[in-house]
Amino acid sequence: GAVVSQHPSRVICKSGTSVKIECRSLDFQATTMFWYRQFPKQSLMLMATSNEGSKATYEQGVEKDKFLINHASLTLSTLTVTSAHPEDSSFYICSARAGSGTEAFFGQGTRLTVV
């Protein structure tokens, strides 16, 4: 299957700083990317959907000013956690899809720890 690379795999940051997570589709053009958050021993919660060149669509309850999503090219989307706090510590996973109705491929996830 296609490859989606997520970087970094782990990051530790101080409370109040911002962290950027990258999601790249390595061998296909991703018109749509999704960002998920996963709490320990829980399911994936969709945070937002981003289409290349458009503003992201956030799910209810997700603060768009805190979780900034940029999808500037067909192979790269970024999630920036601004002014991170310990409660933002989580596992963040992106997925990418070439087009509507096609399979979504997942990145390997980013473990964010805010201290």
Place this chain on the structure above:
Amino acid sequence: AQSVTQLDSQVPVFEEAPVELRCNYSSSVSVYLFWYVQYPNQGLQLLLKYLSGSTLVESINGFEAEFNKSQTSFHLRKPSVHISDTAEYFCAVSDYSTDKLIFGTGTRLQVFP
């Protein structure tokens, strides 16, 4: 809106035994159904999917799932599990219009020697 229920949070089983991981969904429209597997500290890998056609779908590593519309179920089965099958398994649903994946809470399959 769609929802997915995975009733079993954990399923312990001995190696070479059969296993069934249950998944029920709720939707007012036609949906696609998926099973994903997640190994520790990794992203999700697609195990198998039902889009249309035959209600029985199979993966390359021996898993199969059957779409049962009347029971709104998509249970995952394997006749003989291996230690390497130990992982978290997620059932997911998406509808034709939004393409968003809605995940169940996951089932931890633990295979013992």
